[in-house]
Amino acid sequence: MKYTPSIKRTTTQPIDLAAIRQAFQGWSNSPDPLTKLTRRLSTTLSLETQLAILAEELDSVIPFDALSYRHKIAHRDFVFATGMGGPHRCEYRLNLEGVFYGTLTLNRRKKFSDDELQAIEMIISAAIFPLRNACQYIAIEQAALTDALTSIPNKRALDEHLRRASLLSDRHGEEYTLILCDLDHFKAVNDQHGHVVGDHLLKLTAEAIENAIRNSDSVYRFGGEEFAILLPHTGEQEARDVADRVRNAVASIKIDCGGTDLSVTISCGVARHMAEEAASQWIARADEALYRAKAQGRNCTRVFATIG
Numbered sequence: 495m496k497y498t499p500s501i502k503r504t505t506t507q508p509i510d511l512a513a514i515r516q517a518f519q520g521w522s523n524s525p526d527p528l529t530k531l532t533r534r535l536s537t538t539l540s541l542e543t544q545l546a547i548l549a550e551e552l553d554s555v556i557p558f559d560a561l562s563y564r565h566k567i568a569h570r571d572f573v574f575a576t577g578m579g580g581p582h583r584c585e586y587r588l589n590l591e592g593v594f595y596g597t598l599t600l601n602r603r604k605k606f607s608d609d610e611l612q613a614i615e616m617i618i619s620a621a622i623f624p625l626r627n628a629c630q631y632i633a634i635e636q637a638a639l640t641d642a643l644t645s646i647p648n649k650r651a652l653d654e655h656l657r658r659a660s661l662l663s664d665r666h667g668e669e670y671t672l673i674l675c676d677l678d679h680f681k682a683v684n685d686q687h688g689h690v691v692g693d694h695l696l697k698l699t700a701e702a703i704e705n706a707i708r709n710s711d712s713v714y715r716f717g718g719e720e721f722a723i724l725l726p727h728t729g730e731q732e733a734r735d736v737a738d739r740v741r742n743a744v745a746s747i748k749i750d751c752g753g754t755d756l757s758v759t760i761s762c763g764v765a766r767h768m769a770e771e772a773a774s775q776w777i778a779r780a781d782e783a784l785y786r787a788k789a790q791g792r793n794c795t796r797v798f799a800t801i802g
């Protein structure tokens with residue numbers, strides 16, 4: 495028989511409960527500015543929303559003309575700004591337990607008094623834990639969408655971006671083209687030179703592709719030795735040219751393996767998004783084109799629409 499321990503009731507319980515009821519009423523009805531601020535901040539993990547809340551609550555206590563926040567999170571610049579300038583400025587570098595969480599700046603036409611500066615510091619101190627959580631949330635989100643080896647976006651990121659591109663293509667008739675690229679005979683590289691060299695080659699390939707495409711295009715690690723490139727506002731012929739540029743860039747990679755230079759080639763399959771097409775069908779067509787490129791000798795580009 496299962497043993498369930500009984501809960502011992504004590505006479506102090508009603509008194510504790512009353513105290514908690516009273517505290518709860520104070521917390522939810524007429525909180526002090528700091529409780530109100532932290533309560534609002536705790537409702538979201540979005541750094542942007544938290545900064546908007548902080549700006550609103552700060553402004554209600556110490557009116558200012560502009561607030562800005564800057565931080566580098568997961569190698570990306572995060573910038574938030576609200577309001578317009580003012581010659582007087584106070585700036586805070588947010589640190590918690592030795593970790594830096596960005597720079598917060600307030601601007602105002604009127605000089606800040608010492609009392610106001612103290613109040614601002616206390617308000618920021620109360621906000622720093624939720625801000626730290628929001629920064630960490632961005633970093634975790636970013637890590638989930640990034641390939642650990644090459645530091646480029648991973649397949650999960652590609653799936654999201656393809657879904658969005660399919661929607662935009664259908665709704666606004668925007669042209670999107672996908673290129674799938676796969677290193678040729680990569681297994682032989684691992685077998686002959688080891689996985690460390692194989693990994694290094696994958697990193698160099700990601701870099702070479704990034705350098706061969708435009709800023710508006712994006713590259714993803716699709717699988718082991720497979721990469722995907724998403725090209726907005728690009729048709730088939732233009733995408734074929736990009737694929738050929740990528741092939742040349744990859745072919746020019748050289749790794750010194752004790753006297754001999756290791757070099758590789760890459761095959762590419764191109765598919766333009768078709769109306770009403772799901773992302774999975776789109777990928778399947780690019781993969782079909784890539785399969786043809788492999789079957790027809792590798793180190794070449796095939797476009798789905800030109801097949802047959």
Ligand SMILES: Nc1nc2c(ncn2[C@@H]2O[C@H](COP(=O)(O)OP(=O)(O)OP(=O)(O)O)[C@@H](O)[C@H]2O)c(=O)[nH]1
Pocket residue numbers: 643676677678679680681682684688689690691692693696717718719788792
């Ligand atoms: N070093 C390293 N190798 C990987 C990684 N991911 C996958 N691979 C290897 O990539 C190789 C891919 O081999 P295959 O699928 O046979 O393809 P291939 O040898 O490139 O041949 P083709 O694609 O037909 O030209 C396998 O040996 C995998 O173990 C990785 O992260 N690092």
